[in-house]
Amino acid sequence: MSRGFVKEDDQEETPIIPPRAPLPASVTNYVTPERMEQLLAERTALERQRQLDKDMDEQQRRRELAVIDGKFALLQERIASARILQSKEQNQDEIRFGAHVTLNMNKQQQVFQIVGVDEADVAQKKLAYTAPMAVAITGKKVGETVAFKLGRENRTIKIIKIHYT
Template identity: 60%
Template sequence: MSRGFVKEGDQEETPIIPPRAALPAGATNYVTPMGMELLQAEREELEDERAMLPTTDEQQRRVELAVINGKLDLLNERIASARILDPASQPKEEVRFGATVTYKINSSPTPQTFQIVGVDEADVAKKKIAFVAPIAVALTGQSIGSIVLLNMGGETRKLEVVDIQYG
Protein backbone atom coordinates (compact mmCIF):
# COMPACT_ATOMS: atom_id res chain seq x y z
CA MET A 1 0.00 0.00 0.00
CA SER A 2 1.23 3.48 -0.81
CA ARG A 3 2.23 5.67 2.15
CA GLY A 4 -0.22 8.25 0.75
CA PHE A 5 -3.12 6.19 2.10
CA VAL A 6 -1.87 5.94 5.68
CA LYS A 7 -3.42 8.19 8.29
CA GLU A 8 -1.05 10.90 9.50
CA GLY A 9 -1.31 9.70 13.10
CA ASP A 10 -0.24 6.17 12.06
CA GLN A 11 3.13 7.26 10.67
CA GLU A 12 6.05 6.53 12.98
CA GLU A 13 9.06 8.75 13.21
CA THR A 14 12.42 7.09 12.79
CA PRO A 15 13.95 6.90 16.26
CA ILE A 16 17.25 8.66 16.87
CA ILE A 17 20.00 6.28 17.95
CA PRO A 18 22.73 8.09 19.91
CA PRO A 19 26.19 7.49 18.41
CA ARG A 20 28.97 5.77 20.32
CA ALA A 21 32.13 7.61 21.37
CA ALA A 22 34.05 8.89 18.37
CA LEU A 23 36.79 6.71 16.95
CA PRO A 24 38.76 8.44 14.17
CA ALA A 25 38.48 6.86 10.72
CA GLY A 26 41.12 4.21 10.24
CA ALA A 27 42.04 4.08 13.94
CA THR A 28 42.33 0.68 15.59
CA ASN A 29 39.70 0.18 18.30
CA TYR A 30 42.03 -0.58 21.22
CA VAL A 31 40.39 -1.63 24.49
CA THR A 32 41.74 -2.73 27.84
CA PRO A 33 40.57 -6.10 29.20
CA MET A 34 38.33 -4.12 31.61
CA GLY A 35 37.03 -2.08 28.68
CA MET A 36 36.00 -5.28 26.88
CA GLU A 37 34.25 -6.52 30.03
CA LEU A 38 32.33 -3.23 30.20
CA LEU A 39 31.30 -3.51 26.53
CA GLN A 40 30.07 -7.08 27.05
CA ALA A 41 28.18 -6.08 30.21
CA GLU A 42 26.54 -3.24 28.27
CA ARG A 43 25.46 -5.74 25.60
CA GLU A 44 23.92 -8.02 28.25
CA GLU A 45 22.02 -5.07 29.74
CA LEU A 46 20.62 -4.08 26.34
CA GLU A 47 19.62 -7.68 25.58
CA ASP A 48 17.88 -7.91 28.98
CA GLU A 49 16.14 -4.58 28.34
CA ARG A 50 14.95 -5.83 24.95
CA ALA A 51 13.59 -9.06 26.50
CA MET A 52 11.70 -7.12 29.19
CA LEU A 53 9.95 -4.59 26.92
CA PRO A 54 6.28 -4.22 27.84
CA THR A 55 3.78 -5.33 25.21
CA THR A 56 0.89 -3.04 26.12
CA ASP A 57 1.35 -0.32 23.49
CA GLU A 58 2.51 -1.93 20.24
CA GLN A 59 3.56 1.31 18.54
CA GLN A 60 5.64 2.43 21.54
CA ARG A 61 7.12 -1.07 21.79
CA ARG A 62 8.22 -0.96 18.12
CA VAL A 63 9.94 2.40 18.65
CA GLU A 64 11.71 1.25 21.83
CA LEU A 65 12.72 -2.00 20.15
CA ALA A 66 14.16 -0.10 17.19
CA VAL A 67 16.24 2.08 19.56
CA ILE A 68 17.55 -0.92 21.51
CA ASN A 69 18.34 -2.86 18.32
CA GLY A 70 20.12 0.20 16.89
CA LYS A 71 22.22 0.55 20.04
CA LEU A 72 22.99 -3.18 19.95
CA ASP A 73 24.07 -2.97 16.31
CA LEU A 74 26.50 -0.13 17.07
CA LEU A 75 27.78 -1.90 20.19
CA ASN A 76 28.26 -5.22 18.37
CA GLU A 77 30.26 -3.42 15.65
CA ARG A 78 32.48 -1.90 18.36
CA ILE A 79 32.97 -5.27 20.07
CA ALA A 80 33.75 -7.00 16.77
CA SER A 81 36.37 -4.39 15.87
CA ALA A 82 37.95 -4.32 19.35
CA ARG A 83 41.59 -5.21 19.78
CA ILE A 84 42.38 -5.98 23.40
CA LEU A 85 45.70 -4.62 24.64
CA ASP A 86 46.65 -5.74 28.12
CA PRO A 87 48.42 -2.89 29.96
CA ALA A 88 50.63 -5.49 31.68
CA SER A 89 52.20 -6.33 28.29
CA GLN A 90 53.28 -2.75 27.57
CA PRO A 91 56.88 -1.51 28.02
CA LYS A 92 57.04 -0.21 31.61
CA GLU A 93 59.50 2.61 30.92
CA GLU A 94 57.33 4.58 28.49
CA VAL A 95 53.79 5.85 28.13
CA ARG A 96 51.64 3.48 26.08
CA PHE A 97 48.02 2.40 25.89
CA GLY A 98 46.76 1.38 29.33
CA ALA A 99 49.35 3.42 31.24
CA THR A 100 48.40 5.46 34.25
CA VAL A 101 50.41 8.64 33.74
CA THR A 102 51.23 11.28 36.32
CA TYR A 103 52.40 14.59 34.88
CA LYS A 104 52.83 18.25 35.77
CA ILE A 105 51.65 21.16 33.64
CA ASN A 106 53.95 24.20 33.36
CA SER A 107 56.00 23.16 36.43
CA SER A 108 52.88 23.21 38.64
CA PRO A 109 53.55 21.73 42.07
CA THR A 110 50.32 19.71 41.80
CA PRO A 111 50.67 16.68 39.52
CA GLN A 112 47.70 15.25 37.61
CA THR A 113 47.06 11.60 36.84
CA PHE A 114 45.00 9.76 34.23
CA GLN A 115 44.87 6.37 32.56
CA ILE A 116 44.97 6.01 28.78
CA VAL A 117 42.11 3.73 27.69
CA GLY A 118 39.83 2.94 24.73
CA VAL A 119 37.27 5.44 23.50
CA ASP A 120 34.31 3.55 25.00
CA GLU A 121 36.00 3.27 28.40
CA ALA A 122 37.04 6.92 28.61
CA ASP A 123 35.48 8.84 31.51
CA VAL A 124 37.09 12.08 32.68
CA ALA A 125 35.36 11.83 36.07
CA LYS A 126 37.19 8.51 36.62
CA LYS A 127 40.45 9.97 35.30
CA LYS A 128 40.37 7.80 32.18
CA ILE A 129 40.98 9.42 28.80
CA ALA A 130 40.83 8.00 25.30
CA PHE A 131 44.07 7.13 23.57
CA VAL A 132 43.05 9.48 20.73
CA ALA A 133 42.75 12.53 23.04
CA PRO A 134 45.39 15.19 22.24
CA ILE A 135 47.07 14.96 25.65
CA ALA A 136 47.27 11.15 25.43
CA VAL A 137 48.72 11.38 21.92
CA ALA A 138 51.28 13.96 23.09
CA LEU A 139 52.44 11.82 26.02
CA THR A 140 52.47 8.45 24.24
CA GLY A 141 56.01 7.20 23.77
CA GLN A 142 57.45 9.49 26.45
CA SER A 143 59.35 8.34 29.54
CA ILE A 144 59.69 9.66 33.09
CA GLY A 145 61.32 13.10 33.02
CA SER A 146 60.28 13.80 29.41
CA ILE A 147 58.95 17.26 28.66
CA VAL A 148 56.38 17.71 25.89
CA LEU A 149 54.90 20.90 24.50
CA LEU A 150 51.14 20.75 23.93
CA ASN A 151 49.06 23.47 22.33
CA MET A 152 45.77 23.69 24.24
CA GLY A 153 43.25 26.40 23.46
CA GLY A 154 45.78 28.61 21.71
CA GLU A 155 48.19 28.34 24.64
CA THR A 156 51.32 26.19 24.65
CA ARG A 157 51.73 24.17 27.83
CA LYS A 158 54.75 22.25 28.99
CA LEU A 159 53.94 18.76 30.27
CA GLU A 160 56.48 16.82 32.31
CA VAL A 161 56.02 13.07 32.83
CA VAL A 162 56.47 12.36 36.53
CA ASP A 163 55.41 8.69 36.79
CA ILE A 164 54.18 5.80 34.65
CA GLN A 165 52.30 2.82 36.09
CA TYR A 166 50.69 -0.26 34.56
CA GLY A 167 48.34 -2.62 36.31
Protein backbone atom coordinates in the same frame (compact mmCIF):
# COMPACT_ATOMS: atom_id res chain seq x y z
CA MET B 1 -0.08 5.41 -2.07
CA SER B 2 0.19 9.13 -1.46
CA ARG B 3 1.12 10.26 2.08
CA GLY B 4 -2.07 12.35 1.94
CA PHE B 5 -4.14 9.19 2.45
CA VAL B 6 -2.30 7.97 5.55
CA LYS B 7 -3.71 8.70 8.99
CA GLU B 8 -1.41 10.87 11.10
CA ASP B 9 -1.57 8.25 13.86
CA ASP B 10 -0.01 5.71 11.47
CA GLN B 11 3.08 7.85 10.85
CA GLU B 12 5.86 6.81 13.21
CA GLU B 13 8.89 8.94 13.86
CA THR B 14 12.20 7.26 13.29
CA PRO B 15 13.75 6.75 16.72
CA ILE B 16 16.99 8.57 17.49
CA ILE B 17 19.73 6.18 18.53
CA PRO B 18 22.48 7.84 20.52
CA PRO B 19 25.84 7.37 18.82
CA ARG B 20 28.83 5.79 20.55
CA ALA B 21 32.01 7.81 21.04
CA PRO B 22 33.53 8.42 17.61
CA LEU B 23 36.44 6.23 16.61
CA PRO B 24 38.59 7.92 13.95
CA ALA B 25 38.76 6.15 10.59
CA SER B 26 41.46 3.50 10.24
CA VAL B 27 42.26 3.61 13.98
CA THR B 28 42.38 0.34 15.91
CA ASN B 29 39.72 0.05 18.61
CA TYR B 30 41.97 -0.70 21.59
CA VAL B 31 40.22 -1.57 24.85
CA THR B 32 41.33 -2.49 28.34
CA PRO B 33 40.28 -5.93 29.63
CA GLU B 34 37.94 -4.17 32.08
CA ARG B 35 36.27 -2.24 29.28
CA MET B 36 35.77 -5.43 27.25
CA GLU B 37 33.97 -6.95 30.24
CA GLN B 38 31.78 -3.85 30.43
CA LEU B 39 30.96 -4.04 26.71
CA LEU B 40 29.96 -7.70 27.04
CA ALA B 41 27.82 -6.89 30.10
CA GLU B 42 26.17 -4.08 28.14
CA ARG B 43 25.37 -6.54 25.34
CA THR B 44 23.80 -8.96 27.85
CA ALA B 45 21.71 -6.12 29.30
CA LEU B 46 20.48 -5.11 25.83
CA GLU B 47 19.58 -8.73 25.08
CA ARG B 48 17.50 -8.76 28.27
CA GLN B 49 15.84 -5.47 27.29
CA ARG B 50 14.65 -7.07 24.05
CA GLN B 51 12.23 -9.14 26.14
CA LEU B 52 9.81 -6.22 26.40
CA ASP B 53 6.53 -6.33 28.26
CA LYS B 54 4.06 -8.26 26.08
CA ASP B 55 1.19 -6.04 27.29
CA MET B 56 2.90 -2.93 25.90
CA ASP B 57 1.21 -0.91 23.17
CA GLU B 58 2.36 -2.32 19.79
CA GLN B 59 3.52 1.03 18.41
CA GLN B 60 5.52 1.80 21.56
CA ARG B 61 6.93 -1.73 21.50
CA ARG B 62 8.13 -1.32 17.88
CA ARG B 63 9.71 2.04 18.73
CA GLU B 64 11.55 0.68 21.80
CA LEU B 65 12.72 -2.41 19.92
CA ALA B 66 14.08 -0.20 17.12
CA VAL B 67 16.13 1.78 19.66
CA ILE B 68 17.38 -1.39 21.40
CA ASP B 69 18.27 -3.00 18.05
CA GLY B 70 20.08 0.15 16.93
CA LYS B 71 22.11 0.31 20.15
CA PHE B 72 22.81 -3.42 19.86
CA ALA B 73 24.12 -3.08 16.30
CA LEU B 74 26.47 -0.23 17.27
CA LEU B 75 27.67 -2.18 20.29
CA GLN B 76 28.29 -5.31 18.21
CA GLU B 77 30.47 -3.27 15.84
CA ARG B 78 32.57 -2.08 18.78
CA ILE B 79 32.89 -5.56 20.27
CA ALA B 80 33.82 -7.08 16.90
CA SER B 81 36.48 -4.43 16.24
CA ALA B 82 37.88 -4.40 19.79
CA ARG B 83 41.48 -5.37 20.35
CA ILE B 84 42.27 -5.99 24.00
CA LEU B 85 45.63 -4.67 25.17
CA GLN B 86 47.00 -6.05 28.41
CA SER B 87 48.87 -3.53 30.57
CA LYS B 88 51.52 -6.10 31.50
CA GLU B 89 52.41 -6.51 27.82
CA GLN B 90 53.28 -2.81 27.45
CA ASN B 91 56.79 -1.41 27.79
CA GLN B 92 56.65 -0.45 31.49
CA ASP B 93 59.24 2.33 31.08
CA GLU B 94 57.24 4.47 28.69
CA ILE B 95 53.72 5.76 28.26
CA ARG B 96 51.55 3.36 26.28
CA PHE B 97 47.93 2.28 26.23
CA GLY B 98 46.67 1.44 29.73
CA ALA B 99 49.34 3.48 31.54
CA HIS B 100 48.52 5.52 34.62
CA VAL B 101 50.56 8.68 34.17
CA THR B 102 51.41 11.27 36.79
CA LEU B 103 52.43 14.48 35.11
CA ASN B 104 53.10 18.07 35.99
CA MET B 105 51.32 20.53 33.73
CA ASN B 106 51.51 24.25 34.43
CA LYS B 107 52.80 23.60 37.95
CA GLN B 108 49.89 21.29 38.78
CA GLN B 109 50.26 17.56 39.26
CA GLN B 110 47.63 15.42 37.55
CA VAL B 111 47.09 11.70 37.07
CA PHE B 112 45.50 10.20 33.96
CA GLN B 113 45.05 6.73 32.55
CA ILE B 114 45.36 6.22 28.79
CA VAL B 115 42.31 4.17 27.72
CA GLY B 116 40.12 3.33 24.73
CA VAL B 117 37.70 5.72 23.08
CA ASP B 118 34.56 4.22 24.69
CA GLU B 119 36.14 4.28 28.14
CA ALA B 120 37.42 7.86 28.05
CA ASP B 121 36.02 10.16 30.73
CA VAL B 122 37.98 13.24 31.78
CA ALA B 123 35.99 13.49 35.03
CA GLN B 124 37.33 10.03 35.96
CA LYS B 125 40.83 10.98 34.75
CA LYS B 126 40.61 8.57 31.79
CA LEU B 127 41.98 9.95 28.57
CA ALA B 128 41.36 8.38 25.14
CA TYR B 129 44.53 7.25 23.41
CA THR B 130 43.39 9.30 20.39
CA ALA B 131 43.14 12.55 22.40
CA PRO B 132 45.76 15.15 21.45
CA MET B 133 47.35 15.18 24.91
CA ALA B 134 47.56 11.37 24.99
CA VAL B 135 49.14 11.35 21.53
CA ALA B 136 51.67 13.99 22.68
CA ILE B 137 52.82 11.98 25.70
CA THR B 138 52.69 8.45 24.24
CA GLY B 139 56.15 6.94 24.03
CA LYS B 140 57.60 9.37 26.58
CA LYS B 141 59.49 8.30 29.71
CA VAL B 142 59.75 9.55 33.28
CA GLY B 143 61.59 12.87 33.42
CA GLU B 144 60.85 13.86 29.84
CA THR B 145 59.18 17.16 29.03
CA VAL B 146 56.65 17.68 26.25
CA ALA B 147 55.54 20.96 24.71
CA PHE B 148 51.79 20.82 24.22
CA LYS B 149 49.58 23.43 22.58
CA LEU B 150 46.06 23.65 23.97
CA GLY B 151 44.09 26.14 21.92
CA ARG B 152 46.14 29.34 21.97
CA GLU B 153 47.95 28.36 25.13
CA ASN B 154 51.29 26.56 25.18
CA ARG B 155 51.75 24.15 28.05
CA THR B 156 54.72 22.22 29.27
CA ILE B 157 54.06 18.67 30.44
CA LYS B 158 56.66 16.90 32.55
CA ILE B 159 56.29 13.14 33.04
CA ILE B 160 56.62 12.36 36.77
CA LYS B 161 55.56 8.72 37.06
CA ILE B 162 54.30 5.86 34.88
CA HIS B 163 52.69 2.71 36.21
CA TYR B 164 50.49 -0.05 34.90
CA THR B 165 47.93 -2.06 36.85
